[in-house]
Amino acid sequence: MMLGLGPEEWQAVLLSLKVSFWATLVSLPFGVICAMALARGQFIGRDVLNWLVHLPLVLPPVVTGYLLLLSFGRRGPVGGFLYDTFGVTFAFQWTGAALAAAIMAFPLMVRAMRLAIEAVDPKLEEAAATLGASRLRVFTSVTLPLILPGIIAGAVLAFAKAMGEFGATITFVSNIPGETRTVPSAIYAFLQVPGGEDAALRLVVVAVFIAVAALILSEWLSRRVARRIAGK
Amino acid sequence: MTLTVDIQRQLGHFCLKAAFDAPEGVTVLFGRSGSGKTSIIRSIAGLLNPDRGRIHLGDRVLFDSDARTNVPVHKRRLGYVFQDSRLFPHLSVRDNLCYASRVSGRGSRRPEEVAGLLGIEHLLARRTHGLSGGEAQRIAIGRALLAEPDMLLMDEPLASLDGPRKAEILPYLETLRGETGVSILYVTHNMAEVARLATHIVLIEDGTVVQSGPPERVLTDPDMVRVVGIRDAGAVLSARVVAQPDDGVSELAVSGGRLFLPAVDAPVGSELRVRILAQDVILSRTRPEGLSALNILPVRVLAVRRGEGPGVIVQMQAGDDLLLARITRRSADAMGVAEGATCFAVMKSVAVSQTDIAVGLQTGI
Known part of the structure; x- marks a missing residue:
């Protein structure tokens, strides 16, 4: 089946993998920090942070995409600043696709991590402190090892979600072959031209395969969290 | 430190x-x-x-x-x-x-x-x-x-x-x-x-x-019985094993005399702490005769604390040690148990449970 993919389809698959990989990797530390803050933090604005994180889940993706275009476009407030200071642009670049995918996948990532963090008994961290571990050492030697499978599960889910992102991506960075045409955009493009159904179908199979594999991996990792926390 | x-x-x-x-x-x-x-x-x-x-x-x-x-x-x-x-x-x-x-x-x-x-x-x-x-x-x-x-x-x-x-x-x-x-x-x-x-x-x-x-003093303070709880009130005595005869009843020396306790798991000469609950101690004004209880210590009454209920707490001196007994107000009145009275404190050997005997720990005085 893999051999049946044409060069255009391969391009879309590889681009999707690249976009999703970077989207996941770069959002990972932010995800951990947000999940820690939401699970453990007691600060003013915690509810606001919670809404912000979950907003992409409930907003129409096209709205999220348009908001990204307004703020991260070359003349947008954030995009303009980034371009003037670092020379970085997002609009109509694969990096923009990665940004859109990361934002859309963020709620799923944070949710999985937050559940793992909430399953860790804070009493264990207290015990670690009495044994001489500083707050940072408590995190690296107790909290992190216990939630690591949860973090990986969150990352896998985010990766799968990023692979499937369509609405925000096409609104923000359009559908440029080789630059921003990911698998979903490619499927959409193939369906717009006569005779494109076969190529679309091949990409659909790839998309389903990746999504199911990610779900299974994520489930397996979640079970490992539970086992680890039980000390088995 | x-x-x-x-x-x-x-x-x-x-x-x-x-x-x-x-x-x-x-x-x-x-x-x-x-x-x-x-x-x-x-x-x-x-x-x-x-x-x-x-x-x-x-x-x-x-x-x-x-x-x-x-x-x-x-x-x-x-x-x-x-x-x-x-x-x-x-x-x-x-x-x-x-x-x-x-x-x-x-x-x-x-x-x-x-x-x-x-x-x-x-x-x-x-x-x-x-x-x-x-x-x-x-x-x-x-x-x-x-x-x-x-x-x-x-x-x-x-x-x-x-x-x-x-x-x-x-x-x-x-x-x-x-x-x-x-x-x-x-x-x-x-x-x-x-x-x-x-x-x-x-x-x-x-x-x-x-x-x-130190526990010897705090636990035998009749005013503290309220905090400790009436069922848990009792004295802690330092004792030394002096004999382990064949019949399984160990002989212990305390400052006020001898205690006989069942099968204490410690060699002759070892130092022990023995806890004697106030509710396990009986008082007698004369040395009891023909009694099955083996432990009879001559004591002098130091204080009698009357509370709300029908019971009183009697603090006594046995040698250098303090003991507590919990008896009814009626008995205390009938027997004339008052400060300065001399009595005999009687305890059944089996009343002291093995969990109330600590081996190998010196008291803190």
């Missing part, structure tokens, strides 16, 4: 206001549930911040609200054994024991040494899952000891264990002080543990210290 505590903390409607010293040895914080003893020990560890006050360990200041000193938990060098063992589930037993030296470089002893002391060598390679409560708690004690703390804080370490598991750990606790020399601050509401372990007692009621001192 003496621990000096003088702290205040408002907890809702409850006001904690505790001041006491914990000298070397085993200091027991005793009080009913909700009396504030856990808040006190958590404040000492740095897990709870007092509103005001001072905590010193030797010449080290751990907390001083005036000087704005508040040493963080991980720098206080206090071991903490919690009610639940809190072993790290992602680490093996050995890695749990080595945790302190791994994260802070504290502690130079090998885990095998301490494991031997606590009888957990055979568990070193195991994961923490499936350990019994007693095993987990012994590992938790070993883990705290291997951090080589200046003082070991123990917050009801036996409370979550059933009777046999408690009996399994108590002897290890008794050897701890002798073998490691570490001072212990021990929180409990179980008087049997107090009697076996304490070299110093601090009685807590409603967040304040009502009495502190």
